[in-house]
Amino acid sequence: MIQQVNGKRTLTAGQLFTKLRKVPADAEVHLLAARFAPLEHFKILIQRRQELEDYLSQPGLKLVRGHPLRAEGFLKHYFPYSEVLVLIGLLVWGLCIAGGDVSTGARVALCLAFLAITVAVGLTLTRISLVSLLAGALLISLMRAERKTIVRISVHWINQRRALTVFNTADPGTQYRLLMWRDSLKLIRAHPLVGVGLDSISGDWHRWDLEAYRRYPLHTHFHSTPIQFAVECGLPTLFAWLGLVIAYLVFLLRLARATRDKGWFAQGLALGILGEHVAFLLISLLQYSFGDAEAMVVFWFCMGLALALHRVLPDAGPVVV
Numbered sequence: 145m146i147q148q149v150n151g152k153r154t155l156t157a158g159q160l161f162t163k164l165r166k167v168p169a170d171a172e173v174h175l176l177a178a179r180f181a182p183l184e185h186f187k188i189l190i191q192r193r194q195e196l197e198d199y200l201s202q203p204g205l206k207l208v209r210g211h212p213l214r215a216e217g218f219l220k221h222y223f224p225y226s227e228v229l230v231l232i233g234l235l236v237w238g239l240c241i242a243g244g245d246v247s248t249g250a251r252v253a254l255c256l257a258f259l260a261i262t263v264a265v266g267l268t269l270t271r272i273s274l275v276s277l278l279a280g281a282l283l284i285s286l287m288r289a290e291r292k293t294i295v296r297i298s299v300h301w302i303n304q305r306r307a308l309t310v311f312n313t314a315d316p317g318t319q320y321r322l323l324m325w326r327d328s329l330k331l332i333r334a335h336p337l338v339g340v341g342l343d344s345i346s347g348d349w350h351r352w353d354l355e356a357y358r359r360y361p362l363h364t365h366f367h368s369t370p371i372q373f374a375v376e377c378g379l380p381t382l383f384a385w386l387g388l389v390i391a392y393l394v395f396l397l398r399l400a401r402a403t404r405d406k407g408w409f410a411q412g413l414a415l416g417i418l419g420e421h422v423a424f425l426l427i428s429l430l431q432y433s434f435g436d437a438e439a440m441v442v443f444w445f446c447m448g449l450a451l452a453l454h455r456v457l458p459d460a461g462p463v464v465v
Contacts, residue, residue, distance in 0.1 A: 147185075148176035157207035161197070169194040178213075215267035219438050226265050226273035227427060227439035231420045231446065233261035234280040238416025241288050244408025272430045280423035284415045287400055316360070321367045321430065323356035328366055331375045339378040365435055369428035372435070389425060392447065396421055399454055410453060417450045 146154060149163040150173060167173055173190040190196045200207065214222040217229075240254035258281075265274050331340055331352065345352060346364050357363050366372045374382040396418040403414040424443060427433055434440060 145178045146175055147178055150174050151176075156209050160200070160207070164193055164197050167193045214269045215264060217264075222268040223270055223273075223431060224436040224438040226268040226270040227424075227431075227433060227436055228442055229261050229265050229268075230273050230277045230280070230423050230427065231439065231442045233258055233265065233277055234284065234419040234423055235413070235416035235446070236261065237281050238284050238414070238419055239409070239412035241285060242408050242412030242415060243288070243404075244411060246408045272427055276423035276426040279426060280419035283422050284419040287415055287418070320356050320360055320362065323359065324354065324366045325368065325371060327352070327354045327356065328371050328375050332379070335375075335378065337378045337380065339374070339376045339381070342376050344376060365432040367431055369431070369433050372432045389421075393418075393421060393425075395454075396450060399450060402457060403453070406457060410457070413449060413453055417446045420446055 146160060148154065149160060150167065152163055154160045154163055164173065169192065171193055173193045173196055175188040175190065176185065177188055178185050199205075215225065216222040217225040219225040219228070236254055236258045240251060240258055262274075262277060265277055340352075345354075345366070366375060370382055370385070373385050396414070400411075400414045400418050403410040420443075424433060424439075433443075
């Protein structure tokens with residue numbers, strides 16, 4: 145499967161030929177291709193562009209649209225896509241199981257929507273996102289359940305969780321994370337107050353002598369929001385972030401209790417936002433979520449919904465955490 149032409153991504157036959165025709169007929173063409181089972185990437189150098197175009201245009205050769213190996217929706221990357229799905233999915237689950245007067249058809253539709261979102265998250269093959277989705281759904285269910293049901297749900301979730309392995313030390317992605325986290329300690333010790341500067345790690349990666357960058361061609365972030373803040377912005381920023389997310393968590397817990405008898409929508413919205421915040425925190429431990437603009441838009445939007453819901457509640461009082 146041809147993935148790139150001269151460093152530019154291509155998915156369709158039309159895109160492939162469009163990019164090829166921008167290259168002079170006698171110029172070289174650099175292709176990035178992938179082969180499945182097992183997945184392997186390799187580079188191909190074509191000496192003359194015209195030879196490649198003539199070969200691809202010959203009768204009997206059929207070109208079909210390429211598909212990403214992991215579901216990525218319209219976001220062009222599977223991880224932000226999975227994060228957005230998790231946040232939206234937990235809002236749907238909160239509304240699905242909230243008490244109150246709502247039609248059976250609406251509950252069935254919400255349940256089916258949540259199942260579809262769960263399948264989509266699974267197709268992204270992001271373990272932490274799937275685990276966070278299940279953990280958030282568990283929390284929402286526990287907030288609604290009675291004591292006996294709580295125990296049954298917890299035992300069932302633990303049994304299901306055993307089948308999911310977030311950390312696999314043989315996985316290159318896990319090895320990359322562990323190397324980055326190990327090297328983060330020396331950078332935090334060297335720059336504890338203000339860090340090394342925003343985007344300094346990936347933007348000027350030659351300076352930092354990171355083992356992960358030497359072993360792998362991927363030059364990116366630390367795959368952990370708290371570690372990223374500590375390295376690039378300093379420990380005060382890390383503590384400020386921790387204060388924000390903890391205060392917001394306390395606020396959401398109080399909001400969930402305050403909406404228990406305020407109707408289906410208010411209760412479901414509060415539970416859903418609480419669940420998505422917990423899931424977002426779990427994902428943030430293994431991913432620099434604040435660097436994913438798509439997920440942050442949904443996160444801040446949900447925070448705005450929570451504050452608006454608090455304001456419209458009768459006798460809500462000021463926001464206190």
